[in-house]
Amino acid sequence: MRYYVESYGCTMNHGEGGRLSEMMSAMGHTEAPSAESADIVVLNTCTVVDVTEKKMLRRMSELRGAGKEVVVTGCMAKVQAGRAMVRLPDPLVIPPDRYSEFPSEVMGRYGAGAAGAAPRPSNILPIAQGCLGDCSYCITKLARGRLSSYDPDDIVARFDSILGSGHNEVLVTAQDTGCYGRDIGTDLPSLLGRMLEREGDFRVRVGMMNPDSLAPVIDGLIDVMGDPRVYRFLHVPVQSGSDPVLKRMGRAYSVDEFLGLVGKARSRLPDVSISTDLISGFPGETDEDHRRSLWLVDALKADTVNITRFSPRPGTEAASMGGQVHGRISKDRSTELTEARNRVELDNNGRMAGWAGRALVTEEGKPGTMIARTGSYRPVVVASGPPVGSFVSVEVTGQGPGYLIGKVLDG
Numbered sequence: 135m136r137y138y139v140e141s142y143g144c145t146m147n148h149g150e151g152g153r154l155s156e157m158m159s160a161m162g163h164t165e166a167p168s169a170e171s172a173d174i175v176v177l178n179t180c181t182v183v184d185v186t187e188k189k190m191l192r193r194m195s196e197l198r199g200a201g202k203e204v205v206v207t208g209c210m211a212k213v214q215a216g217r218a219m220v221r222l223p224d225p226l227v228i229p230p231d232r233y234s235e236f237p238s239e240v241m242g243r244y245g246a247g248a249a250g251a252a253p254r255p256s257n258i259l260p261i262a263q264g265c266l267g268d269c270s271y272c273i274t275k276l277a278r279g280r281l282s283s284y285d286p287d288d289i290v291a292r293f294d295s296i297l298g299s300g301h302n303e304v305l306v307t308a309q310d311t312g313c314y315g316r317d318i319g320t321d322l323p324s325l326l327g328r329m330l331e332r333e334g335d336f337r338v339r340v341g342m343m344n345p346d347s348l349a350p351v352i353d354g355l356i357d358v359m360g361d362p363r364v365y366r367f368l369h370v371p372v373q374s375g376s377d378p379v380l381k382r383m384g385r386a387y388s389v390d391e392f393l394g395l396v397g398k399a400r401s402r403l404p405d406v407s408i409s410t411d412l413i414s415g416f417p418g419e420t421d422e423d424h425r426r427s428l429w430l431v432d433a434l435k436a437d438t439v440n441i442t443r444f445s446p447r448p449g450t451e452a453a454s455m456g457g458q459v460h461g462r463i464s465k466d467r468s469t470e471l472t473e474a475r476n477r478v479e480l481d482n483n484g485r486m487a488g489w490a491g492r493a494l495v496t497e498e499g500k501p502g503t504m505i506a507r508t509g510s511y512r513p514v515v516v517a518s519g520p521p522v523g524s525f526v527s528v529e530v531t532g533q534g535p536g537y538l539i540g541k542v543l544d545g
Contacts, residue, residue, distance in 0.1 A: 135203075135247055137163045138172035142190065143180025145258055145307040145341055147208055150230065151178040152256025154207060157237050162247030174203045174244060179210035179218075181273060183445035187214070194221035205240065207233075209277035213449065230263060230278060257301040261289050261325065265310040267344060270384040270455070271416070273447035278309055283318045286325050293329050302336040302523055303496055303507075304329075312343030312351060323354030330361050335525065337494050339511060342369040346386040348395055356402045366403050367511035370395065371411035371440075375430030376423035379416055382455070389430065396434065407510040409438035414471055415464025416444045418457035424467045431474040437482050437512065438536070439475040443468045476535065483533035486512070490529040490543065495520045506540070514540040 137158045141151030154176055159165060166172035175197055181187045190210055197204050198221065205226045206218045212229035219225065226243050228236050264279040296304050306326070308314060314322045322340070329338060340355070348355070348370055359366050372392045374380050380388065399406050412427055431439060443464045446453035493506035499515050506514045506528055515537055520526045532539035 135163050135173040135244055136166040136171065137174040137176060138166045138169045139176040139178060140169055140193075141178035141208070143182060143186065143208065145305055146260055146309060147178055147180055149256055149258030149260045149305070149307055150207075150233070151176070152253075152258060153260075154178065154233070154236060155253050156255065158240070159252045161237060161241060162249060163244075164247060164249065164251070165253050169197070169202065170200070172202065174205060176205045176207055179206060179208035181208075181210045181214055181277070181447070183442065183447070185445070187217075191217060191221055194218060198222055203244070207236075209274055212277040213273055255292075255296050255299045255301070257296055257303055258305045258307055259289065259292060259296060260284070260307055261311065262308040262314050265308075265344075266313045266316065266347065267310065267386070268384045270382065271413070271444065271447065271450055271452035273450055274309060276449055281310075281313055281317050283315050283320075285318075286315070286320060286328065289325060290328050294332065297332065297334060297336060300523070302334070303339070303494060304336065305339045305341065307341035309342075310344050310347050311341045312347030321351050321354065323351055323358050326355075326358045326364065330358070330363060336363055337365055337507070338363060339365045339367060342371065344385075344387075345370055345372065345392045345395055349387075349391070352395055352398060356399060359403055359406070362509060365507070365511040366406045366509060367409070368396075368399055368406060369409040369438075372430065372434075373411060373413050374416065374419075374423065375412075375427035376419070379419055379423050382418055383413075383416060383452070389426070393434070405510050407438075407512055408434065408436040409440070410434065410436050411440045411442065412471055413442050413444050414468040415459040415461075417452055417455035417459065419444075419459055419467075424470070427467075428470060428474050431471060431478060435478055435482060437479065439471075439478070441468055441471045441475060479536060480533070483538055486530045486533070486538055488530060490527065492525055493528045495522050495524050495526060497522060505537075512538055514538045516540050516542050 139151045139155045141148045169175045179190045204222050207228050211227045215227045228239055262283040264281045266281050377388050493508050495504050495506045497505050499505045502518050503515050504518055514528050527543040528540040529543055530538045530540045
């Protein structure tokens with residue numbers, strides 16, 4: 135049968151979608167170019183916020199209307215399986231903690247295929263399931279559970295396989311990469327060090343890590359980032375500029391501690407790119423709390439700030455907290471944060487004018503363009519020409535909202 139894996143949400147989920155695709159092909163099924171041309175659609179779901187959940191439900195209805203066989207995976211398969219059962223006739227529901235059973239479950243329902251050319255491995259490399267946090271708003275915690283780090287030998291073997299397939303960029307990911315290995319007696323810098331024993335001209339991007347998970351490994355991680363094959367990039371979600379809000383969120387750090395980590399990284403890696411996340415309208419958030427978040431955006435001067443309005447998720451503590459913020463107020467605060475973020479990003483990008491250096495072309499952009507990543511993972515939009523996977527010399531000539539504009543230099 136022909137299959138298509140349709141993944142939503144975080145990098146981790148997309149990486150797991152790649153592995154599910156490999157499993158389908160190993161069973162003899164053939165990968166289709168789209169859901170429309172497939173017999174089986176593996177719907178790899180996300181339910182991190184309400185709007186995403188609704189999108190998943192609409193997609194289930196669309197697939198049902200198209201007469202597709204649907205296998206539901208991802209976070210929704212764990213925490214909201216009943217909703218899938220309502221939308222789909224007798225779906226096969228396989229949550230992340232049962233992915234080891236995916237081949238037997240699919241074989242039991244659909245049997246083996248006649249042939250299936252193995253798809254190229256994804257360049258996304260999951261290193262763990264779950265996390266050590268207890269955030270009061272997080273439904274992903276309910277879906278993924280406590281930290282379960284993968285065996286470093288298996289990860290390095292997978293890393294070698296990705297490089298061997300022709301990829302020269304590997305995205306290391308988990309719910310919280312910073313806490314990798316604490317349950318098995320190792321840590322993230324040690325894992326990355328083993329990867330860097332491999333020869334070759336490649337790039338490694340380390341995914342999101344919470345501030346309290348970064349703190350114990352920051353010195354080792356900065357050392358690893360001294361290797362030019364590791365992007366000098368840190369995605370460290372702060373979530374609020376107010377300590378009282380952070381406490382209600384269940385975040386195990388203060389704003390000052392977060393800023394201290396960023397300051398240490400910048401002192402040793404001056405060109406490090408900082409990405410962070412903020413939630414507006416968390417229960418109990420006051421006008422003063424919101425002003426603290428606005429202050430933080432200006433003080434932090436991050437290259438990327440992802441802003442999300444609070445969305446109560448079923449089964450989480452925050453969903454039933456007192457002091458729920460009215461949607462209109464949350465929206466207004468989100469707008470103010472976005473305006474502040476845009477000003478900071480515009481200023482940061484403006485200071486990159488004239489920068490020239492080596493970058494890796496990682497993906498196609500809008501028609502006629504490609505996106506190349508600097509050593510600090512800053513995106514530079516250049517004219518089409520150099521293929522994905524090629525290293526080029528670029529010069530920054532301008533900027534757009536959230537990205538740089540450049541030209542490829544001869545030679």
